[in-house]
Amino acid sequence: MADMHSKATTEMLEAFSEAWNRHDIEALMSFMTNDCIFEAAAGPDVRGKRFEGTEAVRAAFIQAWTTFPDAHWGQGSHFVCGDRGVSQWTFTGTRADGMRIEANGCDLFTFKDGKIAIKNAYRKDRPLIGPSKS
Numbered sequence: 001m002a003d004m005h006s007k008a009t010t011e012m013l014e015a016f017s018e019a020w021n022r023h024d025i026e027a028l029m030s031f032m033t034n035d036c037i038f039e040a041a042a043g044p045d046v047r048g049k050r051f052e053g054t055e056a057v058r059a060a061f062i063q064a065w066t067t068f069p070d071a072h073w074g075q076g077s078h079f080v081c082g083d084r085g086v087s088q089w090t091f092t093g094t095r096a097d098g099m100r101i102e103a104n105g106c107d108l109f110t111f112k113d114g115k116i117a118i119k120n121a122y123r124k125d126r127p128l129i130g131p132s133k134s
Helices: 010-022 025-030 054-067
Strands: 032-039 050-052 072-081 084-094 100-112 115-123
Touching (some): 010 025, 010 072, 025 032
Antiparallel strands (some): 084 100
């Protein structure tokens, strides 16, 4: 996985994205540095909510799947330039109360030694859609 590379690649970001869609926390964390940072799309600060260190980042990643059990990041597009990278995607998910979201977003990455040091998430601010009446 990520530790096989001395520098980040688009293939690494594709594999990272696939791990998100499998809801595979162990695979995700294998791409992250020990001193990793995750800046969430929402939160009280101008940069969203910031999680620092592997345990905090792990818990934040798991919370995404807890909030949206069917969370999926589709239509991925990735690129890497030196120690920076970008993934664009469309997020879809349904909360336990049936409220659903579909919104475009992206992650801006900073890499260190071929792993993700910072994952900074951005997502379009779009209202949740009510449960479908079937």
